[in-house]
Amino acid sequence: MTRTPLFQLPTTADGALPRLGFGADYNPEQWPREVWAEDVRLMRLAGVNLVSLAIFSWARIQPGPETWDFGWLDEVMDLLHAHGIAVDLATATASPPPWLTTAHPEILPVTASGETVWPGARQHWRPTSPVFREHALRLVAALAERYASHPALVAWHVSNELGCHNIYDYSDDAARAFRNWLRTRYGDLDTLNHAWGTAFWSQRYGDWEQILPPRLAASHPNPTQQLDFKRFSSDALKEHLRAERAILRAATPDVPVTTNFMVMGGTKGMNYADWAAEVDFVSNDHYVLPGPQSRDELSFSANLTGNLAGGRPWYLMEHSTSAVNWQPVNLAKRQGELARDSLLHVAHGADAVCFFQWRQSVAGAEKYHSAMVPHAGADSETFRAVAELGRVLGELAPLAGTRREPAQVAILFDWESWWASELDSHPTSLLDYRREALDWYSALLALGIRADVVTQHGDLERYRLLIAPVLHVVPAELATRLTRYAHQGGHLITTYFSGIVDQHDHIWLGGYPGALRDLLGIRIEEFGPLLEEDSVLLDDGLTGTLWTDRITVTDPATEILARYRSGEYTGRAALTRRAAGAGSAAYVSTRLGPDGLARVLPGLLDHADVRSELPEPARGRVELAVRTDGGQRYLFLVNRTDQAVPVPGLTGDPLIGGALLGADGLLLGPRDVAVLRAPSG
Template structure:
């Protein structure tokens, strides 16, 4: 089982026919007769992949050293008999009560010094040597027992690492943080320089003096905070690697992953860094029911997941069939929404659709979280939707392995996210994703797909590159962005970009430091805006009259005639100061945006940028339809047209419609999806 993309990496895709379909299966919650019924229902729904055993440690090892695998043996055998593959978990997502009672030092400690007790889940710190010892032992027992089982297709290592608790302040965490810092810097002098400890008498004479950033009289050292964020992300992936080493030793040819939580709301972990240790990227994604544009957020998160996956097919490991249980008001999904959600993920690169969970629980915190088999059983709309989705995915087998096409890149960096939202900045209202999401939304509405790329990756093949609030940037990444513009790309850089280096040291000489020469301008002072206030932008060649900017403004000076001023601020004290500029660079261009325009302004600017870059929509279509194209290595292309509107829409495309098996008529009914194998 090797990956066609990387022959040295085990692949899950070779063991599964077509697209994968299923969810988290928790048979330990149910008696034998229900488990047998589950097998028949799984066949009816077309399930071919299940995650098993995620929270089962307390049953597999009810007391220390005493194991009970009988029930799991039966489950694995029954699933294999039904032709269903298993993503088998290491069962380490929550330690059993006996372990936490015997070793309370494994429990997380907050910045305020509060120890988080058992009785919930994820009650351990990844830096605990005791917990790692027991977790690796449990992983080895499971791996040895099932290493040759024919149902085993994938290892599911732990679960949602970083969920609920993303940073740790116990004694062992502090010691691990100091060790990490010593490896990173080599000397205490280098750390003092990086953290700027000459300020506020924060100088350290040895690494032993350092503690994690916690409760303090006022704001903390930003370099320390940034490194602590890096450390916490590293601590989890280092823990993952320790379990992975056992898996590799016992089952070298079985792929492994853990489920990420890539979304617009999750920033604790650097998933681009983590991706190098995954055989396949897996992601959990949940909608916010109160968001009227949740389909656009879903597309954003799916595109970002594809970026983390380097464009390779990925697994949607969890989402919901309908309502969740953890929001203030847990609304069910609208008619057709579950199908649209699922196929949006597929359109944007997923080759697997899975849910939490298979059967809705009768007890526990998530008993009102929807599932594939709801409390009402088969005679429910949710179950009918589940069966319909299974049928739809079976018809999309030709799509498997194809890639999403895009000529637009959005530069994304978790470290820049962490750094840009530290305290003591010009504005607490500035959020890393605001401008990025605004441009992604505008592209989405135009039927243009964007890739998310890390600043260190190769961006040379893109026609349009959006660099939004890239507050912290390395010299190498800034040079790569500059080179892309010179080589012909249209590059837009937004406010609060290029301000500091990777250690949060300000680049001197005027903002936006790293991009000052590329843009042909400098900014002498920031003018952040109060919440609810705005600035008016001049009627120029881009924006319509009355366009407003929010969040940010600044005092920009152009440097020479090569920088065009396309719009200015009109309000005191920045009247006639540039708000939008453009400079020709080599065969490309570099644009600077000094505020966050309103939605009409973003749309007008997007139109100008895509026109200059020669970027066009996937195809022509009515408004309200989401368009994405996937293309196979043999040249076959598949157009996904997802109609989120309450009216029929027209789409210009020729070919066979895979879901219906008929010729595409050019119309996608209200709330429906069409997948066209294009002629």
């Protein structure tokens, strides 16, 4: 297997290649020049070899419409190169400068209720504004021309967190662009009217100019209009990415182009499964969210990012050394969590680990956001932990360029189902698509089962067990694909509110779960959503919340795995499984949560002949992730607990972490990460 590095990092003083990237967003414009020399000294001390530069520097680079100031940036680029630090150079288009918004307020976004989003924060621009596009691309061209041959440049960074604050714009620019997008998608108004179901509520359109974004309306806006606007909004930002990328590739065809995704938490407006092919390598930002599944969510997001990258290495462009500034309560990380969080991303394929930001700001909205150099300075626990992480990443140089090794189990994550299942005017507003997917992932972690989080663009047939929670949008071709998967020996699990609509958000008629009804061998006439405070009992003491289904078994091959023991559907099937060709298809009709799923999954895993790769004492307490180059396997063992955990029976050459337990296994300290290198096969 050929190793594929992200980019060529500079050589170290001893001639060795620092194979893993390590660094941060660097914002020297926030500091006087005398600080810059100290910055690079500390960077070398910490093992930093990569920074992202000029992310929010438009106003500094271009102080006026015809005024340019590259002198400071030239100086910083030269300084970094002289100290062996590579640059991921941003196009600086993330936030327009005051002179531009003053001269052209028509670039400012508009909310669904018609309010203007004013300057004063960041990302105050319309993705479809031709005026903004003209000025942004002029800046990109100027940067590309000036730095195309600079030796520090190893990658281009388009904008920053595209769509973080401006994904949905309802302006007249957006309306015109939306209509053009719809013309391309549907071709003619009759096709659009059918797709949108405009016979309902007298919404039939007779002219393209009558169509608007789903602005504030008297009642529930047309659901397919809403779904298409979400598709369009993701595409509009993708087109901006492409526009900047075209200029960069023309000037520097050998310099890779990326942009930082935000695969984390509730960030759902950008369809990254669709965007991944637009970048030369995938990059992601991730911040830990508080709650009982916080580290599971980190793993889930890193796992999904690695699969968006197609198993190839990717770039963790931002995460935090400690507390952030934007949560209601911003908790500092505990001892060991800085390293564990970072290395868990590496376990799932990251070949560069970077933070926001290098030096903690003294002013501005993010001055309480942690950094590699905190307000306390280099004489601090945070900086010492940063420097230690730099040393550890140096020890992990042998695995750079390796790929993620596929698991036997996958969770199918689908952006369009996420969007559509949470629209208004549904059986319940309490449904949380991502939470249900995360619950399955947490349950697998608790059982010591390695799983991939994948999209339908991937190779689903490689997995023995495929879990598709709340797969709400199922076009006919996907239903055929899933049926073929099961008949060829795969084992499918899906859940409530799956298979319900096609790509136009039209109901599959004949009874739920619609497109998957025959494969599952069940029929549901009516949904049974639960009030927030209600729950139902199932066999074996299981408890369900959120949802129930009135299931009728329609095929003798369908086995009832559990029944409801309370509620309106007492005695009816709650969990089913149907043999399908060489495989099977199972259905879970209620939310069981991580603990309930961990009790249900063993039987489903056994049926698919899937076993944990971890020894018994480590299951549920240690996460296993594997990277490989074909000849060697790199086993990451991540202690999920605050106690020491023995991991007997796993052997290999230890690269980092853990204490050896004789010749057979190791002991992981609290929050520790160990990496073992072992031959494949």
